[in-house]
Amino acid sequence: MLMKLRIHIHVLFFVGVLLPGASSSSSSSSSEEEQGGSQSKGASHEHWGYEDQESWSSAFKHCSGTSQSPIDVDTNGVTFDPSLPAITLDGYDLTSEPAGLTLFNNGHTLKLQLPDSLQIVSGFNTTFHAAQLHFHWGTVAVPGSEHTIDQVHFPAEMHIVHYNSKYEGLAEAASQPDGLAVLGAFIGIGLHENKEYEKILAALTDVSIEESNTEIPGFNVRHLLPNDLRRFYRYTGSLTTPPCFQTVTWTLFNDTVSLSRRQMAALEETLKADQSRQLNKNFRVPQLLHGRSVLASFTDTSSPGGVSPARHDESKAAGIDVHSSTGVHATESLPKGDILAVAFGILFAVTLLILTVFWCRQRKTHSSVRKESWQDVSYKQTKTQDV
């Protein structure tokens, strides 16, 4: 049964809740009310749900635009762009954050509010402040990432939403063409518990009811992302929920992170929307590119994450991951392996060459000295080897 979200939401609510940075909800029981307190009310209330995505555009005109998200990344069709600058993050370590962080079930997603001290300091031509992160997921049978790689879904996807520092906050930036930068990480399933994600997932039961929130201790948010931030896809798109503003510069990391099957099940089965219905399958289907290009910061796009795209399959995912102690992939060791392989290859080739030259010389000498008895000698050697 698809989701049937029936929440009264207006445009400002979405800006605040799906992209809230303007709304640092710590005690609200209703994000809508909270937004209403700081923003002017009056925008028309609209319903939307993931079960009727095709109708979003009737109430939200941007949803039928030509730069919508998510998309399918066709790895054969991406363009390598060596000029794409690496993403550098600052302030992501909130381990000593005294206030804690607000985790919130808004009926559409699980959302963690982030202070604007978290920043993308390079990777774009300006600084972006973080506002929140949230998740998209499916069920045990239906993988729920929003973006797909070569038309394959991952079990889940995390988005860290940032807004351009030239704007006052997320609410203002969300409708500006250069307003938002979202970092997307694909989440697969592995054998090991992910201790970093557990800092969020351990509090799931506290926010199982829609519109409920809780405080969790600060932690290093960087550890929720893949180790290697150098390999990513980049394209321009939109919010993946109404009002679908086409204001997002997307960065999708090639390397993935993983949760244990138990952790993924907790994400898929704990939260509720509308009091009783399970909150899952909260992903929008991939949208058409309409001529947009997808850039890649790396050349080998044949194996996302250094692996085939993660399917909702433990054995497959288990083969994928190279876990560090944090449960985050440690794929940066791969280039060293490549270098070793090349070195051994060269060593082997040189050794083979020397042996071949040596053997040829020996044979030449041998045949010239004992030309007449060559056949006999050769025959005897063969007999010896057979024994």
Ligand SMILES: [Zn+2]
């Ligand atoms: Zn999202």
